[in-house]
Amino acid sequence: MTETPHYFSGGEHELFGVLHMPSPQPRGPAHVLCAPFGEERLWSHRVLVNFARELASRGHAVLRFDYGGTGDSEGDSRDVSVASCIADIAGAVARVRDAAGGGDVVLTGVRFGATLAALAAPGLPSVGALVLWEPLLKGGDYMRELLRTHLAMQMALYREVRQDRDALAKALREGAVLAVDGYEITPELYEQMSAIDLSVAPVAPSRCLAVRIGREAPPVSPRDLVAYAARYAEGSAIAITGEPFWREGPVLCHRSAALYAATLDWLAGELHAA
């Protein structure tokens, strides 16, 4: 197997990615892994690296990449928008198909990366299956989560909240750029992210697996994901017990064994969720 760090063309920027190629030739669908946003990308990085290695060991070509303006890709954080990330996913799909000699592609996304994958897939006929790990179904909910992080920073810094969520949202609508954990939220990103509602967005392809990951054992049925997955002709929603590897925590997460197993079983047609 080889792993090649390199640049390839995305929507508007040259994107950094690592292409995992099995030996001697790839077989089966190729895979593109869509990372989450902000610091979640750093915390979940190694879980995605090891999932890519697992897929490659099973003969699949896999591409992991950074959206423009993030990671090692060209561009700055102010260049990031929902539209630019969707264009970058299209570029990644084209790249991995080129490496694999064509064929179907599976998009796997984590958190907001899963949301972006779900939004990108209807425009990409070569995407044959979607795997969504902890997808954020409503962009507005995620934006509120990000703004809450800003409130926590204000408390740590000023011992009080000087701009509450409404004030921050108003500032964004009026053109301000907000730094959340050091990542710049532009008015464009705020508007596009807030408008996302996967419950009414177009759905494609027919196969979709949505996964909720939680520490509860046994896992609690993800009702919201069940309702979302039902929109797909062959949609499945499951919950698995595991660490929330996209967040800072006391456990060092380099793998998510139960998550990998469930995903690989579903891809092989061996997992049938209610």
Added chain:
Amino acid sequence: MRPEPVVFTNRAGRRLVGMLHVPESAQVHPVAVILLQPGAKHRVGPHRMYVKLARRLASRGHRVLRFDFEGSGDSEGEVAETAVADFHSAVQLGRYASDVHAAMDWMAAASGTGSFILGGLCGGAITALLAGADDPRVRGLVGIGLPVLLDGSGVDASRFLTRGELAQWREGYVAKLTDWRSWLRLLTFRSNLRVILRVLAAPMRGRSARAAPASVDGAPPEAPAANFNPRVPAAFEAMVTTRPMLLLFGGSDRLYSIYQERFAEVYGSRWTSHADRLHVHVVPGANHIFSLPEWEAEMGAQVDAWLDRHFPPGRIGPTSHASPIHADLRTANLTVTPS
């Protein structure tokens, strides 16, 4: 100019992945910079701190390498720890010093670079110190949020709070007295009772802020027990007595008060005659990762000023023309050995 992906091998034979920033100008500073990943996060750093810092340094004429340690980021290998604190302790005791030496070996072979500034945030800062202390190729150090304690899970954090931490935590606890969620946390045993009791009891005991006295024979005072990093004093002395050091802290970062009270006040007398080599700058209000643009800007300005003083661009001379990175040493393919 975008950086170039590179792959090199560490001394254990593992392939490490990095990004090399090469200045656009043909006049390249003879001293390269290597930015060392912070703890569990990889070569990009929090909010792309290392990407932005590397671009800044490259614009000043330095080659800059950022890379992932073994078992992290895109590199080969695994780490054995399952607890983040234990992993941090291993880093703080110098696990990755060898990878840094390998990085310098690679840059020397690839471009003829023989002099380096090591820099990093948190785990990267302590790795820089430990790797650079006894390596004459290292000409300077930039440490951001340098930790001087060990994080490991066997340490009882409540025993070792500094005055600065006590003050910060006391303010926080008083503010939470009217927050029902804090009471819920306390009553459901999710609070650190030891810390709370120590913080609230401290003023009643009239806790003294004296530094530990020096021993009679002038040897360094005995280090505080348990969680002090025993490797720091000797490495720090080896570095600061021979090379310039820039230490940057956020004003809100507890690591600053820890550095001051647990290290500088205890050991600082050992290098007062070398004070001109050590510059410590605190960015008011900044957190550990300098997450606001103005904090990051001040951090960058301090780095620029320090470089202007100790490694000015004017030292680039006719012998400092850029050496091409030899193509056969780039080795952009990484061959993974299936486990």
